Amino acid sequence: MSRLKARPRPDHQHAAQQARQMPGQWVLAGTYQSRASAVAAAFQVRTGERVPAYRPAGTYEGRPEVTQDGADLWVRYLGQPEEVSA
Numbered sequence: 001m002s003r004l005k006a007r008p009r010p011d012h013q014h015a016a017q018q019a020r021q022m023p024g025q026w027v028l029a030g031t032y033q034s035r036a037s038a039v040a041a042a043f044q045v046r047t048g049e050r051v052p053a054y055r056p057a058g059t060y061e062g063r064p065e066v067t068q069d070g071a072d073l074w075v076r077y078l079g080q081p082e083e084v085s086a
Contacts, residue, residue, distance in 0.1 A: 007033070035071045046060065048060075
């Protein structure tokens, strides 16, 4: 029985920094073994939940892209959310 090849873990801190330097441009954050994992990570990018590098919520966007090796997670910096005046 063959074992799955070990992959480097996505470096979200580095991806967030790169994306912040290039607002609106997609940056590869990492590759996940399954689409479901990449979709869950994309949600966490959008909400900043469990991944502080993408806070505050709404400043980043994530999208998964299925490949032969798994699913790539792409992120981009959207900028600070608009403040709603009272």
